[in-house]
Amino acid sequence: MTFADVLPGITVGDRVGPVALTVTRDLNEQYLFAMSDYDDLYVGGAGDGRRIVHPGVLLNASMSSLMHFSPGPGWTGLHSRDEVEWHEPAYVDEPLEVVFEVVSLFEKRGRPWWIRRATISGADSIKVIRTIHTAFVSNVS
Amino acid sequence: MTTHEVMAGDHLIGPGKQLSIGRLLAFSGGQFGLPGWPAVSTHTDVGAAAAAGLRAPIAAGTQVESYLAALLVSHFGLSWLQGGRLDVRFIKPAYEGDTIVAHAVVGAEAGEAGSSECEVWCENQDGERVATGTATVPRDGSGPAGAGTGTAG
Numbered sequence: 001m002t003f004a005d006v007l008p009g010i011t012v013g014d015r016v017g018p019v020a021l022t023v024t025r026d027l028n029e030q031y032l033f034a035m036s037d038y039d040d041l042y043v044g045g046a047g048d049g050r051r052i053v054h055p056g057v058l059l060n061a062s063m064s065s066l067m068h069f070s071p072g073p074g075w076t077g078l079h080s081r082d083e084v085e086w087h088e089p090a091y092v093d094e095p096l097e098v099v100f101e102v103v104s105l106f107e108k109r110g111r112p113w114w115i116r117r118a119t120i121s122g123a124d125s126i127k128v129i130r131t132i133h134t135a136f137v138s139n140v141s
Numbered sequence: 142m143t144t145h146e147v148m149a150g151d152h153l154i155g156p157g158k159q160l161s162i163g164r165l166l167a168f169s170g171g172q173f174g175l176p177g178w179p180a181v182s183t184h185t186d187v188g189a190a191a192a193a194g195l196r197a198p199i200a201a202g203t204q205v206e207s208y209l210a211a212l213l214v215s216h217f218g219l220s221w222l223q224g225g226r227l228d229v230r231f232i233k234p235a236y237e238g239d240t241i242v243a244h245a246v247v248g249a250e251a252g253e254a255g256s257s258e259c260e261v262w263c264e265n266q267d268g269e270r271v272a273t274g275t276a277t278v279p280r281d282g283s284g285p286a287g288a289g290t291g292t293a294g
Contacts, residue, residue: 035208054207056204059206060168082206082228
């Protein structure tokens, strides 16, 4: 097993983005259903009436569920740790950008591990969140 | 959104959230209505989960983590989204059908000025922790890791 088998074509420093992301009202409401969470901030909006994007949308978007970096066939990634910094709320229908980067590839206890960083920014490049995902890769039998 | 003051030592407990297949699909299946929905993965598909050695689809780590973020938003409001930090380790799978409850125990103001560190975790219906970690909550509205105009704290 080598990293080339498990994470083909992926090397430290690989970067994708900025990828455009706009969380529409429909997409936000899909996550409100997924989370069973209808807090006023997401439904009625903040003080200025603008609806806040549910954190779940941003956490999922920051994961490469957008799958720019994926394990090779026969392998699956298992999420181990997440470090998240929240900087500013994101608003429904606000244009956002996501940048993904591969920070580290290493082996621990015989398993391949990788660390990816995602940064989501809003208008004027104001940072919304930054996440660091740590995962290991496991064989799918 | 809760607006009462949160004090050191408070144990915040979120509502139980059942991981129905519909909610797993809504979280991890991609956007409704787009071609290719739902994305097939261990989070959305029984066969993919079985192929990975799992007895049922599992929630994405980000879904479990989102319960923690939502709990903190519900108590700290916009303050949490303007400087909050979360460090979570995923220690057990959360399976389809499980009921997950998010917890946070608020620590005394410590470390960075104007912030409190909380112990956070999610547990399933059997009281088993599926994720555990820490949250740093801004309390003074003075900037990142202490930012915000929130309604609580």
